[in-house]
Amino acid sequence: MDEEIKILLVDDERMVRRSMEKTLTRAGFYVVTAEDTASALELFKEELAEEPFDLALLDLNMPNFEGVPAANAGLELLSELVKLQPTLPVVVLTAFDEVERAKDAVARGARAYFVKGREAGLLELVNEILGTEAA
Amino acid sequence: MEKQNLSERRAALLQAGAQVSRNIISILDPEELLQKTVDIICEEFGFYYAGVFLLDETGEWAVLHSGRGAAGAAMVGEGHKLKVGGLSMIGAATGRNQALIALDVGEEPVHFKNPHLPLTRSEMALPLAVGDTVIGALTVQSVEEAAFTRDDITALQAMADQLAIAIHNARLYSQNARLLKQASRRARLLEAAAEVGAGVASILDLDTLLHKTVDIICSAYDFYYAGVFLLDETSEWAVLRAGHGEAGANMVALGHKLQVGGLSMIGTAIAERKARIALDVGEEAVHFKNPHLPLTRSEMALPLVVAEGENHARVIGAVTVQSVEEAAFSHEDISSLQAMADQLAIALHNAHLLHELEIAHAELVRTKTYEAVATATTEAIHWIGNKALPITVSVQRLRDDLSDLSDVAPEVIESLLEDLTLIDDSAKLIFAVKEHLIGPAREYMPAPAMIEDVVRDVVTQMALPAELVSYKIAPNLPLAIADTTQLNRALTYVLQNAVEAMQKAPAPHIQVTLAPAEEKGALYVSVRVADVGPGISASEMDKMWAAFYTTKGAKHAGLGLSACLQIMKQIDGKIVAANRPEGGAEFTLFIPADLGTQKPAELPAGRSLLLVDDDDVWSRFVEELLTNAGNSVSRAPDGEAPLSDFDLILVDYTLSGGSCTKVLAKIAKAGMADRTLVVSSNLRVEQTMELMRFGVRDVIVKPYTHAALAAKLG
Numbered sequence: 001m002d003e004e005i006k007i008l009l010v011d012d013e014r015m016v017r018r019s020m021e022k023t024l025t026r027a028g029f030y031v032v033t034a035e036d037t038a039s040a041l042e043l044f045k046e047e048l049a050e051e052p053f054d055l056a057l058l059d060l061n062m063p064n065f066e067g068v069p070a071a072n073a074g075l076e077l078l079s080e081l082v083k084l085q086p087t088l089p090v091v092v093l094t095a096f097d098e099v100e101r102a103k104d105a106v107a108r109g110a111r112a113y114f115v116k117g118r119e120a121g122l123l124e125l126v127n128e129i130l131g132t133e134a135a
Numbered sequence: 136m137e138k139q140n141l142s143e144r145r146a147a148l149l150q151a152g153a154q155v156s157r158n159i160i161s162i163l164d165p166e167e168l169l170q171k172t173v174d175i176i177c178e179e180f181g182f183y184y185a186g187v188f189l190l191d192e193t194g195e196w197a198v199l200h201s202g203r204g205a206a207g208a209a210m211v212g213e214g215h216k217l218k219v220g221g222l223s224m225i226g227a228a229t230g231r232n233q234a235l236i237a238l239d240v241g242e243e244p245v246h247f248k249n250p251h252l253p254l255t256r257s258e259m260a261l262p263l264a265v266g267d268t269v270i271g272a273l274t275v276q277s278v279e280e281a282a283f284t285r286d287d288i289t290a291l292q293a294m295a296d297q298l299a300i301a302i303h304n305a306r307l308y309s310q311n312a313r314l315l316k317q318a319s320r321r322a323r324l325l326e327a328a329a330e331v332g333a334g335v336a337s338i339l340d341l342d343t344l345l346h347k348t349v350d351i352i353c354s355a356y357d358f359y360y361a362g363v364f365l366l367d368e369t370s371e372w373a374v375l376r377a378g379h380g381e382a383g384a385n386m387v388a389l390g391h392k393l394q395v396g397g398l399s400m401i402g403t404a405i406a407e408r409k410a411r412i413a414l415d416v417g418e419e420a421v422h423f424k425n426p427h428l429p430l431t432r433s434e435m436a437l438p439l440v441v442a443e444g445e446n447h448a449r450v451i452g453a454v455t456v457q458s459v460e461e462a463a464f465s466h467e468d469i470s471s472l473q474a475m476a477d478q479l480a481i482a483l484h485n486a487h488l489l490h491e492l493e494i495a496h497a498e499l500v501r502t503k504t505y506e507a508v509a510t511a512t513t514e515a516i517h518w519i520g521n522k523a524l525p526i527t528v529s530v531q532r533l534r535d536d537l538s539d540l541s542d543v544a545p546e547v548i549e550s551l552l553e554d555l556t557l558i559d560d561s562a563k564l565i566f567a568v569k570e571h572l573i574g575p576a577r578e579y580m581p582a583p584a585m586i587e588d589v590v591r592d593v594v595t596q597m598a599l600p601a602e603l604v605s606y607k608i609a610p611n612l613p614l615a616i617a618d619t620t621q622l623n624r625a626l627t628y629v630l631q632n633a634v635e636a637m638q639k640a641p642a643p644h645i646q647v648t649l650a651p652a653e654e655k656g657a658l659y660v661s662v663r664v665a666d667v668g669p670g671i672s673a674s675e676m677d678k679m680w681a682a683f684y685t686t687k688g689a690k691h692a693g694l695g696l697s698a699c700l701q702i703m704k705q706i707d708g709k710i711v712a713a714n715r716p717e718g719g720a721e722f723t724l725f726i727p728a729d730l731g732t733q734k735p736a737e738l739p740a741g742r743s744l745l746l747v748d749d750d751d752v753w754s755r756f757v758e759e760l761l762t763n764a765g766n767s768v769s770r771a772p773d774g775e776a777p778l779s780d781f782d783l784i785l786v787d788y789t790l791s792g793g794s795c796t797k798v799l800a801k802i803a804k805a806g807m808a809d810r811t812l813v814v815s816s817n818l819r820v821e822q823t824m825e826l827m828r829f830g831v832r833d834v835i836v837k838p839y840t841h842a843a844l845a846a847k848l849g
Contacts (some may be wrong), residue, residue: 099620103833
């Protein structure tokens, strides 16, 4: 792949964000991070015109558009992003094993749902999703 | 002269008879009366010997009650008695109610062989009768041959009749006196019983109540000793809980107990629910061997029985009452003392209830404490778990980096890798803790469920060997209300626990029993998981429910049972642990039964369906419902069915004979994934996402009712 793959990573937990950013950067991805839904959406809109993202990784539980921490903030952002870019592969990240929320995420257009802490396979998943996109 | 002699003699006899009558008529003590009679007869008439026989209770024997002189005393001492209606003169006189005379040795020699009365040459036997009822006979003996005439009989019989009436009166008197005495004794006992009842009814502290009771019994009845035994939890032993005086205190301190149904009076009284009396040493010597109570000569054991509901009574223990007197208790005493015991039983029962209430309260406090600790822990662990999230990923990056450092000494690299492994293990343990504690609390979705199906799915998913687990399932088991995903977790912990407990067992086996249960009016479906491991030690019994308690070493977070407790609370059920009498431990989960308020909705009809599932309780239920609704249902236990043009395919995630993903791959290949519904008694995110990726219509929790099935298929 000559062209750099651009990933949006949104998580309000600084250490988590930095750690994941490091993993992805080392794997050769170009990572742009945001720490809440509002700034993430703004960033996404800015980039959309110039150089759109290839994939988004969204935390679920973070400040929503009103700046209030909410369990579904990631899903709200997901809906907005998919509205703007329907083909965007999105992976939702969460701390909990919640099947209904995962299915909700898929229904809103997410490609996958990942429980943090079981993320050993996250890189493989990202590669799999992007590889499928490329094919 | 002879005539005159005869008439004088008759007059003398009549006079003597009158004398006897006068002297004896006022004697009311029967023994004194009889002795006086024989003495007067011999003194007044100048006879060699006289004796009075009275019939015994059976009426078959005439027993000598008094006799003249040393001979008489000797014979009374020997218990001399003659058969009524027998060959002896007394026997004939009592048998026929008729006076007899034997006049000399030559004529009836057999009657004069009595070694105590060697000089007897004539004998007369006179019946003692009141009306037609013979009560005994009088013997009069002379050293002269042919001493008695027919006329003598008439005279002496008049006296004998008087004597009979006097004896009868004396007997009536003593009987009346006895009855009177009994009546007043009974009144006194009843009074004491009431005193015990009043004294103890309001005491709710068990020990105070019991000690007060034994003291009241001893002081009110003036008994030697009283003690109260209560049944232990197993109902196999009656344990002395209070005893009068120092002896009682010593025996309580020694843990004195008697086996129910054993040989002791207490053991028998409890087992048979009947009062028991032992009256003296001779009769039932075994009961008086207690070295603490050397003076006991009579003992009574009274069961303590409380009514439970209308037709049921329960024995809770027994009271022993002991006296230093032989034959201290009459059968009448039992009724009055039993009245007292009944009062005591009620008071004891009340105290028991309070005690049980206290235990329940203590348990409530304990579980509330655990709950509070668990909640606080959950918050903390959630926070810690999230903060620790990057650790494993960072560790992985460091590992990768280390493998690139070719200019660093290999032993340094090895040491660094070892440290990384330690960090990684710690982080993984923190994650495991977080998963355990957070897991049960999230996404609670209760619905009616077939517990049998849930349990069997857990066993299949754990891949336990088929011979390890056997089932006992009550017929017509109701549905239960539960979040089956959470219940699956709880059951997995409990079964895992059983498997681990039996690692050293020679023949590991798990018995799973499903049955309806009722407690305090609420209905449950109970799941009992019994193992043959070493059981649970007393110290573990309480602690094991607390978070972070483990007996399995540092690798376990010790959260399985704590999580179970949390899950069971969330579904309004409970979990109870116990040791089995035959060895091993058992955990019983109580899941609230479904009261069936859902209305059946309309099922689809006229469709062709494929059901990929084992032949189990759920698949049979679904097949029957859908077939009856007018669909054609095909079955494929392992998914190896030709995929013709089905309208709908239902696939159970848990298949004992195959893998769900393989089945789905085949279905997807045949282009029928979008008509496929995957059902599972438990759902997890990864598994759900994996299945969703086959493009199936949905992955859902198994519908266990008509209404739920209709909602999912509609």
